[in-house]
Amino acid sequence: MADEEQRLLRVFNLNCWMLMWPLSRQISRRMNLIVTHLNEEAYDVVVLEELWLGSLFAHLRDAVRHRYPHSHHYLGWISGSGLAILSAHPIRSVASFPMKLNGWPHRFLHGDWIAQKGVAAAVIDYAGIRIRVYGVHLHACYNYDENRDAYKAHRIAQSMDVANVIGTPTLEPTIVCGDFNHQSDYLGTRILRGECGLRDAWEAAGGSYNGETSDRPTNPYCGLPYRPTGQRIDFILYRDGYAPDPVRIRPVSARVVRNDSDPMSDHEAVVAEFVVETPGQQVPDNPEEELMYHYRSAERIFQTNLRDLRSWRFWLIGWLVCLLGLLVGTVWCSVLPWLSAWSVCVLFGVGCLLLGYTVYLLLAIYIELNVTQSYILELRCSMKCNERKPNDK
Numbered sequence: 001m002a003d004e005e006q007r008l009l010r011v012f013n014l015n016c017w018m019l020m021w022p023l024s025r026q027i028s029r030r031m032n033l034i035v036t037h038l039n040e041e042a043y044d045v046v047v048l049e050e051l052w053l054g055s056l057f058a059h060l061r062d063a064v065r066h067r068y069p070h071s072h073h074y075l076g077w078i079s080g081s082g083l084a085i086l087s088a089h090p091i092r093s094v095a096s097f098p099m100k101l102n103g104w105p106h107r108f109l110h111g112d113w114i115a116q117k118g119v120a121a122a123v124i125d126y127a128g129i130r131i132r133v134y135g136v137h138l139h140a141c142y143n144y145d146e147n148r149d150a151y152k153a154h155r156i157a158q159s160m161d162v163a164n165v166i167g168t169p170t171l172e173p174t175i176v177c178g179d180f181n182h183q184s185d186y187l188g189t190r191i192l193r194g195e196c197g198l199r200d201a202w203e204a205a206g207g208s209y210n211g212e213t214s215d216r217p218t219n220p221y222c223g224l225p226y227r228p229t230g231q232r233i234d235f236i237l238y239r240d241g242y243a244p245d246p247v248r249i250r251p252v253s254a255r256v257v258r259n260d261s262d263p264m265s266d267h268e269a270v271v272a273e274f275v276v277e278t279p280g281q282q283v284p285d286n287p288e289e290e291l292m293y294h295y296r297s298a299e300r301i302f303q304t305n306l307r308d309l310r311s312w313r314f315w316l317i318g319w320l321v322c323l324l325g326l327l328v329g330t331v332w333c334s335v336l337p338w339l340s341a342w343s344v345c346v347l348f349g350v351g352c353l354l355l356g357y358t359v360y361l362l363l364a365i366y367i368e369l370n371v372t373q374s375y376i377l378e379l380r381c382s383m384k385c386n387e388r389k390p391n392d393k
Helices: 027-041 054-063 152-166 187-196 288-333 341-392
Strands: 008-018 045-051 070-074 083-087 091-098 118-126 129-137 174-179 234-239 248-257 269-277
Touching (some): 008 027, 008 234, 027 054, 045 129, 045 174, 054 070, 054 083, 070 091, 083 091, 083 129, 129 152, 152 174, 152 187, 152 341, 187 234, 187 288, 234 248, 234 269, 288 341
Parallel strands (some): 008 045
Antiparallel strands (some): 045 083, 070 083, 091 118, 174 234, 248 269
C-alpha cells in the first residue's frame, strides 16, 4: 500500500453563492467558471455551500459527472440546505442534520431562518479507506462588532450542533469543510475543535497570511461593509482516524483559489491537499482545561441571550394585552353613531393582523428560550463529564 499512501487527497470547498436572482448576480457565468475549474483540477472531494436550487445542482452534476461520478444534494426545510458534496470516489452513505437555532423568522431580509443552515455528512471510500466528510454552513454575521452581533449565541449553538454530529475521534479519518461565518479564533470554532479534536488544514500546512476568503474589497461581488483585507471564515478542518490500525491524514498544502478579475463567488474557494498514511498508534489530544474555559464562556453568552429573550417576551406580552384591548375597544366603539362600519372593520382587521403576528413572534421566542436552555444544560453536562475524567483513571 506504499504507493496508495503517497497519493494526495485533494479537497475543495466553496460557498458558491447560487441564490435566485436578484439575490445573486451573474449566476450562469459563475456556474460556468466553477464547472471549468472543477473539471480542470480534478479534486477528490468537492464540498459546496449556498447551492440552493435543484436545477443548478443538476446542471453542475451533469457537467462534471466524468470527473465526479458520485454526488449528493442535501434538501430540507423551505429552500433546502444549500449543501452539496461531489466525489471522485464512491460515496457509501449520506445524512443531513438541520440546526436547532437558526435565526429569527421576523427578520425576513436576513433569510437564515428560511434557509435552514445545517450539516451535510458523507462517508467516502478513498482507495480502500473510508473517510468521513462533512459540509457545514453556519448563521451569517451581520455586524462585525462582537458586542452588537445579535446572532452570536446562534452561531455558538450551531457550532455545538456540529460538534454533536461529528463527535469524538472515530475509526475513520474526518474532514470538515464549510462556511463557518466567523474566524478561526471565534468561541464556537474553539469549542468545535476542542470537542472533536479537529485541526485547521490552513494553519497546519503553514498558512499565515493571505488566506482571506470573504469580505475582500477586491472581489466585485462582496457587499459592504468591507474589512481592510477581508476575513478568513471558510475552513477545511481534519482529524486522524483511530482504529486498531490508525489512519493519519497529513496536510501538505493549503491555498485559496482567487481570481479578482473574474471570481467564482463572493467567497473564495479553499483547497487542501492531504497525504494519507498509516503510522503507529497515536492517542488524540484532549486539552480539557482549555475546553472547560470555552464551555464557561459559551454559557455566559447563552445566559445573556436568555435575558434578552425574556425581556422581549415581557414587552411582547404587554403589546399583546394592548392589542386585545384595542380589539375589545373597537367592538365597543362599533355602537357609536359617529363611527362608520367601514372604519370599525379596518381597525378590527388591522388589530387582528397585529395580534396574529405578535402571537407568532411570542411562539418563536418561546421556542428559542427552550432550545437555548437545552444548550445550557448540554454545556453543564459536558463540564461535569470533563471534571470527572481525572478521577476516573
